[in-house]
Amino acid sequence: MGASTHLPILVRTSLSEPLSGQKALPRAREGVPTALSFEDVYHAHFRFVWRSAKRLGVREAALDDVVQEVFVVVHRRLAEFEGRSTITTWLFGITLRVVRDHRRSARRRDGATEVDPDSLRAEGRDPAERAEKAQAVRQLHLLLDELNDERREIFVMAELEQMIMPDIAETLGVNVNTAYARLRAARQEFEQALVRYRARDARRFK
Amino acid sequence: MSELGQDARALVTAADGGDDPSFDDEARVRRKLHARLKVAAAVGAGASAAAATKSAAALTSVAAGLGGGAATGGTTVTAGVSLTTKLLLAAAISATAAGVTVVAVRQEASPASSPAGTSGTPRVASLRATPSLSSASANHASIESQAPVSPEVSAPPTPAARAPIPTQSESMPVTARADRTVDEASTTPFPRKATTRAAGPDRHVQNASISPPASAKPATVSSVPSQVPAPPAGPDSLSREAALLRDAQLALLAGDPTGALARLENHAVQFPTGALVEERRAARVLALCSQGRVTEAREAAQAFEREHPRSALTSSVRGACAGKR
Numbered sequence: 001m002g003a004s005t006h007l008p009i010l011v012r013t014s015l016s017e018p019l020s021g022q023k024a025l026p027r028a029r030e031g032v033p034t035a036l037s038f039e040d041v042y043h044a045h046f047r048f049v050w051r052s053a054k055r056l057g058v059r060e061a062a063l064d065d066v067v068q069e070v071f072v073v074v075h076r077r078l079a080e081f082e083g084r085s086t087i088t089t090w091l092f093g094i095t096l097r098v099v100r101d102h103r104r105s106a107r108r109r110d111g112a113t114e115v116d117p118d119s120l121r122a123e124g125r126d127p128a129e130r131a132e133k134a135q136a137v138r139q140l141h142l143l144l145d146e147l148n149d150e151r152r153e154i155f156v157m158a159e160l161e162q163m164i165m166p167d168i169a170e171t172l173g174v175n176v177n178t179a180y181a182r183l184r185a186a187r188q189e190f191e192q193a194l195v196r197y198r199a200r201d202a203r204r205f206k
Numbered sequence: 207m208s209e210l211g212q213d214a215r216a217l218v219t220a221a222d223g224g225d226d227p228s229f230d231d232e233a234r235v236r237r238k239l240h241a242r243l244k245v246a247a248a249v250g251a252g253a254s255a256a257a258a259t260k261s262a263a264a265l266t267s268v269a270a271g272l273g274g275g276a277a278t279g280g281t282t283v284t285a286g287v288s289l290t291t292k293l294l295l296a297a298a299i300s301a302t303a304a305g306v307t308v309v310a311v312r313q314e315a316s317p318a319s320s321p322a323g324t325s326g327t328p329r330v331a332s333l334r335a336t337p338s339l340s341s342a343s344a345n346h347a348s349i350e351s352q353a354p355v356s357p358e359v360s361a362p363p364t365p366a367a368r369a370p371i372p373t374q375s376e377s378m379p380v381t382a383r384a385d386r387t388v389d390e391a392s393t394t395p396f397p398r399k400a401t402t403r404a405a406g407p408d409r410h411v412q413n414a415s416i417s418p419p420a421s422a423k424p425a426t427v428s429s430v431p432s433q434v435p436a437p438p439a440g441p442d443s444l445s446r447e448a449a450l451l452r453d454a455q456l457a458l459l460a461g462d463p464t465g466a467l468a469r470l471e472n473h474a475v476q477f478p479t480g481a482l483v484e485e486r487r488a489a490r491v492l493a494l495c496s497q498g499r500v501t502e503a504r505e506a507a508q509a510f511e512r513e514h515p516r517s518a519l520t521s522s523v524r525g526a527c528a529g530k531r
Contacts, residue, residue, distance in 0.1 A: 042236070042239075046227065046232050046235070046236075047226050047227055047232075050226070050227040050231065050232075050235075051225050051226055051227070054225050055225065064231075064234065064235055064238060067235050068235055068238050068239050068242065071235075071239050072239070072242065072243070075243060127461065132220070133220065133221070133223070133224040134224060136217060136220035136221035136224060137221045137224035137225050139217060139221070140217055140218065140221040140225075141225070143217075159210055159218055160218060187209075187210050187211075187214070190210070190214055191210070191211045191213070191214050194211075194213055194214050194217065198213075
């Protein structure tokens with residue numbers, strides 16, 4: 001049994017296909033040395049992977065395992081990373097697939113889950129500032145929860161991670177026009193959710 | 207195309223950075239990953255995947271039992287190894303809290319010497335707890351459990367389960383290795399090559415505990431590189447490290463940088479070359495800033511960047527004293 005047979009199909013196919021269409025600009029941009037070691041990638045991008053998995057809807061209880069899974073795949077596949085896309089795009093692609101895989105099994109197991117308040121700590125020096133940030137994060141995650149998976153994904157990539165559209169389209173395996181349309185819908189839905197949230201909030205505090 | 211509205215944009219900005227991982231998160235996942243990649247390496251080194259899987263499951267169930275049945279059964283099998291580490295830590299910590307000192311967690315797995323053995327031989331884990339004054343439950347218990355393969359069944363930590371400690375002369379160190387990795391944590395480089403072969407503890411292999419895959423062939427002791435016995439008696443150093451750092455961080459969050467620094471100092475004395483040195487140094491910078499010792503903090507930050515040039519904590523460290531004069 002070869003190693004690759006154990007990979008989820010999505011990961012396998014996506015990673016065996018060369019990433020196309022992009023020029024090699026990435027490494028300098030990410031400040032990652034040319035010879036990428038696993039440690040380098042882990043150190044430089046742990047936060048990114050963690051945060052992305054969380055924003056894609058992985059609950060705190062499962063976050064460690066999902067992030068770990070991502071890096072296990074990275075570890076296995078790093079040699080195949082050719083620098084044709086940015087390392088973050090590549091990592092996000094892996095994260096996305098692991099998260100999707102996790103989502104499927106998590107839904108089967110326990111259906112929808114609540115936002116875990118423990119996941120919403122925030123760092124900062126001043127308690128007030130911290131509380132404010134934590135509140136913003138909580139709100140953001142609640143709103144993200146209202147988007148369907150497709151829209152959530154593109155929203156996270158475009159609005160939270162500021163990825164560029166061609167990278168997004170490629171990661172999602174759709175053409176750029178489709179991606180734009182999807183993003184537009186995601187933004188709209190997010191904003192509507194925000195309006196609803198504020199309205200509920202206002203009623204509560206009246 | 208329309209941009210994101212102002213309110214939504216403001217929210218996104220406000221939340222920015224608020225969902226980043228903490229030091230603890232990074233350190234914890236790194237440890238687990240190390241453990242997992244190591245186990246994978248051990249599997250690649252000749253131990254059968256099934257044996258590793260099952261011993262992980264067995265260890266998990268023991269840890270779960272010790273932890274008071276906190277076996278969050280939702281443990282996907284994938285999580286076998288990582289969960290093991292997690293539960294071990296949790297168990298060690300909760301046991302310590304209850305006044306029980308976990309002297310050693312040791313596990314011996316016999317090699318899968320026959321096809322039947324692969325699925326039939328129970329992995330035996332022995333776990334000794336010495337009671338302290340406050341300990342009500344453990345009574346010089348040598349908790350002995352014939353750990354079943356399934357993680358759902360937890361080994362009851364009752365003295366009734368007492369049985370002679372197994373002496374399996376041909377026991378295979380795969381799981382001892384799993385223990386060890388916890389100790390070695392971040393100081394060891396990831397065994398890169400090994401894991402390419404060892405698709406290792408991912409879920410498909412994990413399923414092997416139910417039906418051993420073709421690759422589950424007898425493992426020879428000689429094929430396992432270093433046969434290291436279980437760690438010497440004493441509380442798991444890594445969990446103590448983690449506990450100290452966690453305390454320091456809590457103190458820092460509670461606005462008590464002095465207390466935080468004291469704990470960090472404590473860590474520095476106890477674990478000068480511990481697995482979490484990097485985290486300690488980063489936390490120290492933050493604590494110094496928050497105490498107002500800006501110059502010292504800056505020096506410490508520079509030293510940190512020199513010594514850990516690729517640390518993911520660099521940006522936190524660098525920005526620690528921002529806005530302070």
